[in-house]
Amino acid sequence: MTTFLGMPAGGGNLTGEPFPKAAREALGNAQLRRNLAKATSTIRAKRANVVGELPDWAQLRAAGAAIKDEVLADLDEHLVRFEEALTSRGTRVHWARDAEEANRIVCDLVRATGTREVIKVKSMATVEIGVNEALAGIGVHAVETDLAELIVQLGDDRSSHILVPAIHRNRAEIREVFRRGMPGVDPGLTDDPRALAEAARKHLRQKFMTVDVAISGANFAVAETGSLVVVESEGNGRMCLTLPRTLISVVGIEKLVPSWRDLEVFLQLLPRSSTGERMNPYTSVWTGPTEGQTSHVVLVDNGRTATLADPDGRAALRCIRCSACLNSCPVYERTGGHAYGSTYPGPIGAVLSPQLTGVDRNPTLPFASSLCGVCYDVCPVAIDIPSMLVHLRERVVSAKRTTPESTAMRALAWAMSDARRWRRLLGLGRFGRVASRHVPLPGWSTARDLPEPPKETFRDWWGSR
Amino acid sequence: MRVALFVTCLVDGLFPDVGKATVRLLERLGHEVVVPSAQTCCGQMHINTGYAGQAMPVIRNHVEAFEGADVIVAPSGSCAGSVRHQHADVARAHGDATLAEAAAGTAERTYELSEFLVDVLGVTDVGAYFPHRVTYHPTCHSLRVLDVRDRPLRLLRAVEGIDLVELPSAETCCGFGGTFALKNADTSTAMLGDKMSAVLSTKAGVVTAGDSSCLMHIGGGLSRLRSGVRPLHLAQILEQTR
Ligand code: SF4
DSSP states (O other): OOOOOOOOOOOOOOOOOOHHHHHHHHHTOHHHHHHHHHHHHHHHHHHHHHHHTOTTHHHHHHHHHHHHHHHHHTHHHHHHHHHHHHHHTTEEEEEESSHHHHHHHHHHHHHHHTOSEEEEOOOHHHHHHTHHHHHHHTTOEEEEOSHHHHHHHHTTOOOOSSSOTTTTOOHHHHHHHHHHHSTTOOTTOOSOHHHHHHHHHHHHHHHHHHOOEEEEOOSEEETTTTEEEEEESSSHHHHHHHSSSEEEEEEEGGGEESSHHHHHHHHHHHHHHHTSOSSOSEEEEEESOOTTOEEEEEEEOTTHHHHHTOTTTGGGGGOOOOOHHHHHOHHHHHHOSGGGOSSSOHHHHHHHHHHHHOGGGSTTGGGSOOOOOHHHHHOTTOOOHHHHHHHHHHHHHHHSOOOHHHHHHHHHHHHHTOHHHHHHHHHTTOHHHHHHHHSOOTTTTTTOOOOOOOSSOHHHHHHTO | OEEEEOOOHHHHHTOHHHHHHHHHHHHHTTOEEEOOTTOOOOOHHHHHHTOHHHHHHHHHHHHHHTTTOSEEEESOHHHHHHHHHTHHHHHHHTTOHHHHHHHHHHHHTEEEHHHIIIIISOOSOOOOBOOSEEEEOOOHIIIIISOOTTHHHHHHHTSBTOEEEOOTTTTSOOSOTTTHHHHTHHHHHHHHHHHHHHHHHTTOSEEEESOHHHHHHHHHHHHHTTOOOEEEEHHHHHTOOO
């Protein structure tokens, strides 16, 4: 067996609640179930349509996987090249080992500007390390400008999806969030989507015009030129990237692609997989600061090197955060993202989060899947999530000492490695009783009847033929 | 042809009728069935629950039990999937290259029942008669691990007298997932609930699939509802004649 040597160093905004328990609470919320089922089934159908249009989807997907693997194989070299390119164009580069270090860098940079408020481009990396909370700690308010992220922020809520953080909310709920959380909002606000969007626009416009410091992430980072790429739907990100005088970009080290040519592949894979669109409305690419702007890039590890060191798990770093696996997952569809208790929910969260933080801090996530395999089918960079889940489960299990489960499994494996023992177990007609006594079965009988144990095993029948 | 039946532990111990149906079907089609007596289980439950190390002797036993067989047929997409896509990898990861190589050999000769009938024997009409309204659930591992596609449906469509009705959201997982059904019982039950609604909406009297495990889950739920819908394995339908 391969020994896992990497020392995970990541934080992950964890709630610490085990998945089964958090899931139970979510499952009891009928409104949530309805909102999720509606949203995910709509986007699933859209994705299937636009993916089906491309005759070379399979090749694109293979290309996406291959490019990412190539980057990951020589990540150190690509990063150095990226840093040189950034520096030569006037961007300051900072390296952060973990969340704490990244936040310290960001806070220092923000503090130096003297601002009390920053505007933010939607970014998973900043959620992962908890930038907003860190800034609040030094008295700086971070304003989310992505509509869904803003809804979550104003509602004092947590994100439930990596692309649509407010997927668990319907229109009526959003109106309430705006009415309570948005200063100066029209009290007669309706739940018409246009009215809601207009309210958000007014609120944000004022921020764009007055706040001078912005924080972004990046969907991709091009090593050869030091370019950063943000892909979005609303255009609010572009406002943040261009208007403020200070731009701080927090970028996970796995976001690199070697060259501009490689971008072409991902700009096809990403929008189709995530929003079910042929092309997203806004793609912003910037190479160095615009005139009069100071730009910083904070390159974040936070458990990524440790993930890279694990041959069974490193493919998780290919992830381009498209959310196709979330939208397709039957578990996610029923529990929503909060149940996962970590920044990254859904199938990718179940493999990525435990790797970034260490399995001991996320031990229930690798089991939060029925291994149905649909996540692998839809993943645009072909991450074999089911196999990775199985590997991680092995790691969770071997980190524990003897448990009733491991004892039962050991006994069963002992019986199953020899036909005579197995026959004795079955032949005594005790299979059902033995199984229900020793294999932990509570949970089964709450909703399902057990089959009647047969009078005769197949083996007995065959033997007597 | 001489066919070695990999009956699977679940069928052996809990659903012997599925094994018997498979034997009768293959014999009716003119093939000789052998049941290597050293076989037990594929070890999938151990592997998928994180006990791959403990599964090693189980895998070894399976590989040795089927050493001499030309073709191996299992009435289970999930177990055939484990043999085909997990055994060699697990053996390699646990440092046994010899076993890995032997397991890869076993994998090549292993077929799920519908694959064997359609691809190897080249039949879709097995001469069955089953005058009932039936809906088919494609189990996740048949569908995505083995990629059996429409083979089971082609076999069912050829059954005389059958009224085959499409299952809504057929390709969505039923929520079984092995130990997932126990470890995440609430989520599993929610998934089962939606699957049962889909089954009931078809007004079928029989729900069929290529895996006894998923049928045990769906059938267990339907029985609790006193729905009167019978779970039957694909082999049990194909076995029936006039
Ligand atoms: S794992 Fe694949 S499908 Fe899921 S978010 Fe990442 S890239 Fe998308």
